[in-house]
Amino acid sequence: MTGRVTIFCFGLLVAAAEALVLDGGLYHLRAGDTAEWSTFSAAPHGPSYELTFESKPNAVPWTLQWRQQDVKTRWDVWLNGEVMGTLLEDEQDQIHCLEIPAGALQAGENRLAVVQHVGKRLLVDDIRVGEFRLLRAPRAQVLSTSALAFTLRGEDGGALLPGRIALVNEEGVLMPLGSASNATMAIRNGVVYTATGQGRVMLPAGDYRVYGGRGFEYSLDQQHVSLAPGAMATVDLTVRREVRTEGYVACDPHMHTVTHSGHGDATMEERMITLAGEGIELPIATDHNVHIDYEAAARAVGVRSHFTPVMGNEVTTSVGHFNIFPVADGAPVPDASGKHWDDVFRAIGETPGVRAIILNHARDIHGGFRPFGPAVYDATTGAHRNGWRLQANAMEILNSGATQTDVLQLTRDWMIQLNRGHVMTPVGSSDSHDVSRYIVGQGRTYIRVNDRDPGAIDVDAAMEAFVAGRVMVGYGLLAELRVNERHRSGDLVTLDGLADRVTVDIRVLGPHWVEANRVQLFQNGELLREESIARGADNTPGVIWTGQWTIERPEKDVHLVAIATGPGVEGPWWRMAKPYQPTSPDFVPQAFGCSGAVWIDGDGDGK
Numbered sequence: 073m074t075g076r077v078t079i080f081c082f083g084l085l086v087a088a089a090e091a092l093v094l095d096g097g098l099y100h101l102r103a104g105d106t107a108e109w110s111t112f113s114a115a116p117h118g119p120s121y122e123l124t125f126e127s128k129p130n131a132v133p134w135t136l137q138w139r140q141q142d143v144k145t146r147w148d149v150w151l152n153g154e155v156m157g158t159l160l161e162d163e164q165d166q167i168h169c170l171e172i173p174a175g176a177l178q179a180g181e182n183r184l185a186v187v188q189h190v191g192k193r194l195l196v197d198d199i200r201v202g203e204f205r206l207l208r209a210p211r212a213q214v215l216s217t218s219a220l221a222f223t224l225r226g227e228d229g230g231a232l233l234p235g236r237i238a239l240v241n242e243e244g245v246l247m248p249l250g251s252a253s254n255a256t257m258a259i260r261n262g263v264v265y266t267a268t269g270q271g272r273v274m275l276p277a278g279d280y281r282v283y284g285g286r287g288f289e290y291s292l293d294q295q296h297v298s299l300a301p302g303a304m305a306t307v308d309l310t311v312r313r314e315v316r317t318e319g320y321v322a323c324d325p326h327m328h329t330v331t332h333s334g335h336g337d338a339t340m341e342e343r344m345i346t347l348a349g350e351g352i353e354l355p356i357a358t359d360h361n362v363h364i365d366y367e368a369a370a371r372a373v374g375v376r377s378h379f380t381p382v383m384g385n386e387v388t389t390s391v392g393h394f395n396i397f398p399v400a401d402g403a404p405v406p407d408a409s410g411k412h413w414d415d416v417f418r419a420i421g422e423t424p425g426v427r428a429i430i431l432n433h434a435r436d437i438h439g440g441f442r443p444f445g446p447a448v449y450d451a452t453t454g455a456h457r458n459g460w461r462l463q464a465n466a467m468e469i470l471n472s473g474a475t476q477t478d479v480l481q482l483t484r485d486w487m488i489q490l491n492r493g494h495v496m497t498p499v500g501s502s503d504s505h506d507v508s509r510y511i512v513g514q515g516r517t518y519i520r521v522n523d524r525d526p527g528a529i530d531v532d533a534a535m536e537a538f539v540a541g542r543v544m545v546g547y548g549l550l551a552e553l554r555v556n557e558r559h560r561s562g563d564l565v566t567l568d569g570l571a572d573r574v575t576v577d578i579r580v581l582g583p584h585w586v587e588a589n590r591v592q593l594f595q596n597g598e599l600l601r602e603e604s605i606a607r608g609a610d611n612t613p614g615v616i617w618t619g620q621w622t623i624e625r626p627e628k629d630v631h632l633v634a635i636a637t638g639p640g641v642e643g644p645w646w647r648m649a650k651p652y653q654p655t656s657p658d659f660v661p662q663a664f665g666c667s668g669a670v671w672i673d674g675d676g677d678g679k
């Protein structure tokens with residue numbers, strides 16, 4: 073890596089705010105009556121945290137700072153009997169600052185408490201919170217004592233690139249920043265997405281590790297910087313394209329904005345910046361029951377040349393969520409009030425333009441309904457009960473915003489559907505509603521179509537390839553499958569009458585900051601062969617493992633699927649989220665890549 077750091081003083085006389093450590097401990101709180109995660113202790117501090125401390129009254133706003141981990145639900149922060157704010161609903165390890173209004177602190181004893189928000193019921197949530205500090209200055213001042221300018225460049229030619237900068241302290245904790253999102257940056261605690269490859273943020277004085285990346289296909293750079301109060305540093309970061317995906321476009325077919333979905337936190341402008349920063353080339357806008365066009369926003373932010381936006385819709389019903397795209401300009405929004413799949417799919421079928429219908433997060437429960445749950449679905453045969461007919465031509469096997477406890481669960485479900493003759497395209501997506509809590513494009517689908525100009529992708533051709541299953545699903549890894557040297561995902565292989573063997577070439581791809589430790593080949597959903605992958609098995613950048621296997625000629629028609637798995641990314645540069653609806657307190661994060669299906673005409677009837 074060739075980045076560098078320069079530091080100078082920007083001449084302002086800035087004093088760090090006077091800080092009072094209220095409590096240096098970090099406490100495990102457990103809401104609900106069962107453990108959420110087995111990595112937390114069996115004996116929590118309690119369901120809530122309370123502290124009394126001495127203070128002076130505050131004539132001007134002061135700042136309460138804390139560290140928090142694994143916060144999934146809403147927790148209120150109480151001060152002297154009033155709710156002052158909440159913990160951030162974000163599982164990432166981070167420091168957060170809350171402004172305390174003038175007059176909220178009283179002379180003598182003050183009481184601080186952190187309690188899960190009293191809603192309908194206590195939701196199971198294991199969190200850690202603590203390291204409380206009181207800073208005698210308003211939040212904006214506390215967070216703006218120093219400045220950091222950055223550039224992010226590509227190694228070939230040194231062009232500035234959109235990307236993602238992560239800023240952590242020496243313990244790897246995301247740090248709060250004094251700057252807010254603007255026309256070219258989307259900012260959250262410790263995270264800056266840049267549309268232009270350069271920018272400047274205000275931040276508290278301290279020691280930082282600064283990471284620069286540009287999503288799955290690129291290397292990661294890092295620098296250490298020490299900032300005194302009043303100092304400004306410049307960090308130059310460089311990334312290299314590592315994962316070669318020529319002939320494929322990076323598509324995220326499931327994403328939201330707070331602007332049009334009403335929850336999460338990414339505005340339209342922030343979504344454009346984050347898409348460019350993660351290298352997504354074909355984003356599908358899928359807010360709930362609306363048709364949103366990203367075109368104008370992408371142009372306004374200046375990132376339109378990095379991707380070709382497609383208008384879609386997450387048809388959000390009481391009997392499942394289905395992503396549909398493309399929707400024609402001016403197409404009416406399909407009626408989402410159906411209580412039976414036949415009604416929902418009829419409404420979708422009447423929507424002009426639609427070619428892809430994805431069954432989303434089939435194992436998750438929404439509004440009491442789980443598409444692949446026992447009420448309507450037999451998980452061993454893949455049959456739906458009561459005459460329900462799934463009329464989707466694709467299904468999510470990986471949703472990085474709502475991962476499964478078992479990373480292969482939905483892939484097995486998908487292969488069972490293929491065995492039943494229901495051919496669906498496997499899909500990786502992010503379902504991100506946020507800038508940083510869930511990373512847009514982390515789960516993604518590579519579609520085999522001309523990718524030379526990401527700003528001018530042939531959407532018709534991409535849709536045709538998508539529906540035909542010419543895809544790979546990526547979540548930190550890719551598994552590329554070739555049968556008899558030339559047949560790839562979505563292809564039908566006809567066999568030479570005499571051949572009694574079939575050759576299978578598999579490549580596992582990923583950047584150097586993701587590892588793979590297993591590659592598997594499935595035939596009609598049954599594990600046919602697997603191998604563990606040693607570290608450094610292949611030295612080509614972006615290629616983790618290459619292998620050729622020969623398998624026996626199948627006598628009947630079969631589908632082959634290659635899958636790669638490895639340890640999940642837990643670092644602050646691209647942290648993979650814990651399961652959204654876990655089925656066990658034991659969880660090991662895993663990176664995952666899956667080829668599409670290659671079909672072999674084993675019985676020679678041409679089908």
Ligand SMILES: [Zn+2]
Nearest residue numbers: 386393432433
């Ligand atoms: Zn959904």
Ligand SMILES: [Zn+2]
Nearest residue numbers: 326328386503
């Ligand atoms: Zn969604």
